[in-house]
Amino acid sequence: MYKKLTEEKLNEILETGIAEFASKGLDRTNINTVAKKSGVSIGVLYKYYENKDAFFLACLRHSLMVLRRVIREAMSGEEKLLDRAEKLIRAIQQCAAEHPSYNIMYNEITAGASNKYAQTLAKEIESISSEVYIRFIADAKADGSIRDDIDPRMFAFFLDNLLMMLQFSYSCDYYRERFKIFCGDDILKDDEKVVEELLKFLKSAFTYKS
Amino acid sequence: MYKKLTEEKLNEILETGIAEFASKGLDRTNINTVAKKSGVSIGVLYKYYENKDAFFLACLRHSLMVLRRVIREAMSGEEKLLDRAEKLIRAIQQCAAEHPSYNIMYNEITAGASNKYAQTLAKEIESISSEVYIRFIADAKADGSIRDDIDPRMFAFFLDNLLMMLQFSYSCDYYRERFKIFCGDDILKDDEKVVEELLKFLKSAFTYKS
Amino acid sequence: MYKKLTEEKLNEILETGIAEFASKGLDRTNINTVAKKSGVSIGVLYKYYENKDAFFLACLRHSLMVLRRVIREAMSGEEKLLDRAEKLIRAIQQCAAEHPSYNIMYNEITAGASNKYAQTLAKEIESISSEVYIRFIADAKADGSIRDDIDPRMFAFFLDNLLMMLQFSYSCDYYRERFKIFCGDDILKDDEKVVEELLKFLKSAFTYKS
Amino acid sequence: MYKKLTEEKLNEILETGIAEFASKGLDRTNINTVAKKSGVSIGVLYKYYENKDAFFLACLRHSLMVLRRVIREAMSGEEKLLDRAEKLIRAIQQCAAEHPSYNIMYNEITAGASNKYAQTLAKEIESISSEVYIRFIADAKADGSIRDDIDPRMFAFFLDNLLMMLQFSYSCDYYRERFKIFCGDDILKDDEKVVEELLKFLKSAFTYKS
DNA sequence: GATGAATGAGCGTTCATTCAT
């Protein structure tokens, strides 16, 4: 029983935590239950994490790290804005399929109980991607590949809003139901259609001067 | 104090509940405190609502009813899609200023603790507006006032996504921080700019065939 | 089960608390056990007392109030210093027989865990009696009924030290054992001897100029 | 690090333990913290001491050993009772200045949590000094240097009470506050006055027949 | 022998819910 924790075990704890937090939320998740489900003692959890909040934040950061890695890969090449957008949409679809809980964690921090960390987390999570988006759009605007009459920051915001909603719509219960109500019960299985229509939407929005 | 509860009192209870739920979240809100703050007994609260969840749902429905009324008014005339959109955006800005808690309640249901009701609530909340949006877009498509190569349901979804994100971005802590990171610290005070840019975005998206 | 708490019940809770705190100390006393032993729920304890510390202080104050009442009665008349002393010694013996736990509570606050309140409690508990003793001694010194070469405050201190030790020696386990070691196993049953010898000690100390 | 514990190390552990126990009390002292602060492993602590209680007792015995050594030295000469008393008082003042924690440890055993060992400890700690005091007083009584109408055991008890209270009054938070309330805020800095007045008190008590 | 990570019983406290008044 007194075996040292392997790194795998530590990962298992995080995954269990993420699963629990994602399905029940921060407050309804029982730390003792997480420990039990992970096959470790309560004490070990408190050895690695100062308290429940800290553990939640660790789970959150773990989730976002994975999400970010996928996003970063999608953004790596030297493509045009809309090609990037396509890759992002597909990456989101892939993430949602593989790690639905990670996306739920992301949504979780936007809700009431995480208020306390709103500012810190927003800075930590949104700063980098917002900068990247804004720069891309500004560059595209400068080189004439998109329209020239827009505010890059606002358009970056709208773009990210659409992508973020897509993330949630593929992963979070409420958003998924809403997705089906808007786009039909089969929409979750028709990734190609979503890619196609969203790109249509984005392309016009970014390209044509009204 | 054997007085029957007036409708005002009932409303006060709901408002107190909304204020608490919006600032602390479902789980961290203390029902007994809500009763005390509303000036009623705990017993009366349990007479009108079966349990905490039921009371939360009542607060939620009350919030959404108000939000919906504002939206409905914005949609009442016989205008074109983009004029409607403008009115919606302004209505959202007004709502956010007047009833930030209502928007927070809306966001709250998307989080983990409300999982159980996701399906029911989504149906209840999103059905009507999705239908309205879809029909409008379909009509506009039919009468040629917007492009003809789109799926009305998908585009209704994107439109609503943008509007919903706007709602949250004006009201919920995390989203508000994110809004500022993307668009600058003063964006919350420059409503006109948001209207203008979002309309620019939407107009192109809906009008030009790519 | 949902019967209102009578005043007796509240008193029973205090007595149970005192009994537990006196026998186990602040830290080893389990609040839930106190509740159970008192026949009330945990919640009721927390309704009346903010937390464990507050409950401990309430038990302490209750104990001291009773002790003080007995002492005050012993001090009421218009007697000479040594007659008062005799009455005090007898009052202490009586208290120890009737409420041993109260004296233990008094000793408890002198120990480590109550550090935090040392200053406040000392002021609250010792101020009045110290003033009374000092005044009595000063008066007796002035009217020539005791020696005139002493510092009333110091002698009041020595007097109270002897009485306090007597309290503890009749009530607290360790002090009681020590009492027996010094004065014989039967000393606890020979109240008269203690009165006589302590008075002998005090009379000379207070009367004769060395 | 397979080094055997040196005696110094063992002493350091005891000193750390005493410091912790004296400032926080038995129950609020964390054994693991003591180990860490001493620079040893928890395991080694448990190798030398069966459990927390045993370690506490060891700390206690170490403290008392030191205190006793100082007292014994003060008692070594062939002086008269009151000269010895003076030396004792001064030894107590010195001890309090040099090892306040040791005195606190002494006071600690009188409190609730040490109940279990009250009898054993009292025997172990008080037997020798009580015998010494009693014999001295009996001898002094026999050789006529003090009054002849007293019970040596009782007077030894009173004497020790006064000295013990002095120990605590110089070292333990509550007793120190009480000391100041009785004798003024500056009493802790005026050792000479305490010596003088207490000797005055004792001399009369022991010398004059009432 | 020495280590210190792991264990898990146990405690203080909260608060949704009940029901005697």
Place this chain on the structure above:
DNA sequence: AATGAATGAACGCTCATTCAT
């Protein structure tokens, strides 16, 4: 009908103790 005192399950967290390394 309205009240709100009473209830007690449940949770976050600590730390004395164990034992694999």
